[in-house]
Amino acid sequence: MSDSVMTPQTDSDAGQNSYALAGPEDYFSLLKPRVMSLVIFTALVGMLVAPGRIDFFLGAVSLLAIAVGAGASGALNMWWDADIDAVMSRTIKRPIPAGRVPRAEAAAFGGFLSVLSVALLGLASNYLAAGLLAFTIFFYVVIYSMWLKRTTPQNIVIGGAAGALPPVVGWAAATGTAPIEAWVLFAITFMWTPPHFWALALYKRGDYEKAGIPMMPNVKGEKSTRRQIFAYALILGPVGVAPYFMNMAGLFYLAVSALMGIGFIALSWAVLTAKPEDHGPAKKLFGFSLLYLFALFAALLIETIVRKGAGLYV
Numbered sequence: 272m273s274d275s276v277m278t279p280q281t282d283s284d285a286g287q288n289s290y291a292l293a294g295p296e297d298y299f300s301l302l303k304p305r306v307m308s309l310v311i312f313t314a315l316v317g318m319l320v321a322p323g324r325i326d327f328f329l330g331a332v333s334l335l336a337i338a339v340g341a342g343a344s345g346a347l348n349m350w351w352d353a354d355i356d357a358v359m360s361r362t363i364k365r366p367i368p369a370g371r372v373p374r375a376e377a378a379a380f381g382g383f384l385s386v387l388s389v390a391l392l393g394l395a396s397n398y399l400a401a402g403l404l405a406f407t408i409f410f411y412v413v414i415y416s417m418w419l420k421r422t423t424p425q426n427i428v429i430g431g432a433a434g435a436l437p438p439v440v441g442w443a444a445a446t447g448t449a450p451i452e453a454w455v456l457f458a459i460t461f462m463w464t465p466p467h468f469w470a471l472a473l474y475k476r477g478d479y480e481k482a483g484i485p486m487m488p489n490v491k492g493e494k495s496t497r498r499q500i501f502a503y504a505l506i507l508g509p510v511g512v513a514p515y516f517m518n519m520a521g522l523f524y525l526a527v528s529a530l531m532g533i534g535f536i537a538l539s540w541a542v543l544t545a546k547p548e549d550h551g552p553a554k555k556l557f558g559f560s561l562l563y564l565f566a567l568f569a570a571l572l573i574e575t576i577v578r579k580g581a582g583l584y585v
């Protein structure tokens with residue numbers, strides 16, 4: 272990868288490899304705050320759903336460490352993917368392709384924050400949580416961004432493991448363990464990621480074609496992608512209600528997850544059966560996917576707060 276992919280800020284900058292002055296907001300946007308807000312929420316839920324009561328201060332510092340680690344991995348992803356981001360209309364205005372932050376600075380920023388976040392989590396909680404955070408950053412940056420993203424249409428299926436790990440990191444931070452219950456939360460996000468992303472990839476297909484990234488719709492076609500979205504939705508439905516059957520949650524969670532699961536399957540069916548050029552259902556499914564994950568984790572959180580508050584199970 273070379274710096275030549277970067278767009279200078281002004282004509283007079285051309286050829287001088289110089290940058291418009293970056294503001295704090297540019298560094299903040301390197302952390303991918305919008306996407307990571309939901310990631311951090313799932314980590315918070317993992318932390319609170321875990322048995323026992325976490326010390327408020329140590330819990331807050333641990334969550335901050337996870338948030339910094341998630342943001343750091345976003346900055347490292349933008350460092351590595353600067354050439355792709357400069358080509359796609361969705362990402363062209365990001366700080367590196369827009370010429371506001373030099374690539375090397377984004378790398379240093381992301382690398383520094385990664386080390387800081389892992390060290391902070393180790394100090395505030397335990398080595399298991401810190402190790403899992405380090406592994407999550409490694410998986411997103413090295414396994415997904417540097418390797419799979421550019422080589423296989425299964426990139427986001429395998430790479431999705433990174434996005435699914437934060438509740439396990441949160442659980443480990445609270446308890447020092449990562450039992451099967453934590454992995455059920457992992458499984459929900461893991462099965463959710465392909466339909467979440469492929470719904471978007473269906474209507475952003477042109478971007479990925481321009482950038483030469485082998486996303487599922489470009490490699491296997493829209494029909495196959497729609498079928499796979501539906502298949503993952505059919506698996507996600509039962510996985511979404513699993514916390515109830517594992518005694519992690521009660522009837523409120525069961526109702527929310529079952530209704531949202533039915534909605535997810537119905538919208539995925541609409542994607543499957545839509546006319547070839549009709550991307551309306553895919554856009555709806557992408558939006559609904561965000562609501563789905565938020566609703567399930569929020570329901571789990573609400574129920575846990577009520578139960579722990581009532582001292583029913585701690």
Ligand code: HEM
Pocket residue numbers: 305306307309310313361426427430431433434435460464467468471561564
């Ligand atoms: C390999 C896994 C994933 C891929 C490839 C992926 C991809 C994407 C893409 C390309 C977008 C559009 C972002 C934009 O408009 O710039 C997006 C949006 C979003 N994703 Fe994902 N995602 C993944 C996993 C996750 C996970 C695990 C979460 C949360 C737990 C998540 C939460 C979100 C949110 C909240 C948005 C909306 C952001 C906004 O409104 O700007 N994603 N995702």
Ligand SMILES: CC(C)=CCC/C(C)=C/CC/C(C)=C/COP(=O)(O)OP(=O)(O)O
Pocket residue numbers: 303306310337340341342344348352362404407408411420433434435437
């Ligand atoms: C705690 C911790 C380290 C959490 C990390 C969680 C994680 C891996 C989230 C990934 C979500 C995400 C932004 C994917 C975007 O894929 P992309 O990079 O292909 O999308 P882009 O085209 O928007 O850059």
